[in-house]
Amino acid sequence: MKPVSDSGVNHTNRSSVYEGSLRSDGRAGRTGRQLKEAGRGTEKSVLKSNPDLARAYSDLGKEAMKQGKASKAIDYYKEALQQEPESAEIHHNLGLALFEAGKLEEAKAYFSEAVRLNPNDPSTRANLEMVLSKMKPVLGK
Numbered sequence: 001m002k003p004v005s006d007s008g009v010n011h012t013n014r015s016s017v018y019e020g021s022l023r024s025d026g027r028a029g030r031t032g033r034q035l036k037e038a039g040r041g042t043e044k045s046v047l048k049s050n051p052d053l054a055r056a057y058s059d060l061g062k063e064a065m066k067q068g069k070a071s072k073a074i075d076y077y078k079e080a081l082q083q084e085p086e087s088a089e090i091h092h093n094l095g096l097a098l099f100e101a102g103k104l105e106e107a108k109a110y111f112s113e114a115v116r117l118n119p120n121d122p123s124t125r126a127n128l129e130m131v132l133s134k135m136k137p138v139l140g141k
Contacts, residue, residue, distance in 0.1 A: 054084035061093060070100040088118035092127070099131060107131050 061076035077094035084090060091114035098107035111128035118124065 054080045054087065054090065057083065058087075058090055058093065061097065065093075065097060065100070070097045073097040074101060086117060088114045088121065088124070091117060092121075092124050095124075095127060095131070099127070104131055104135050108135065 057076045057080035061073040061080065064070070064073035064076060074094065074097045077090055077097055080090045081087070081094065091110045095107045095110035095114060098104075098110060108128065108131045111124060111131055114124045115121070115128055
């Protein structure tokens, strides 16, 4: 089972999952394009060019997830939360990265906080339910 995107559709390939599920307010695309255009080793340039550190770290986390680097994304999202601890979007994305890394207990905590911060978000609720179902022991074994 994969995380659910905003459309409520389960995706099967990694790129679709994270491009569809990662939250963005529209500013992320600009930084993501800058990252792609500049190539590797651009962390410092992205952080310098983006005065909103939470957004910059979040954007770096999104790029890391698209590249299949969940542990790097986790680090970036945790940095983003240092700057913006009440962001449901960042909590949601950190939950996705933790899920991908197999850290279900931590993913549950961040999805739960995202739901607390934005209780009307159906995709975060669906992802929390998915994590909870993965955590349940299989009956009869």
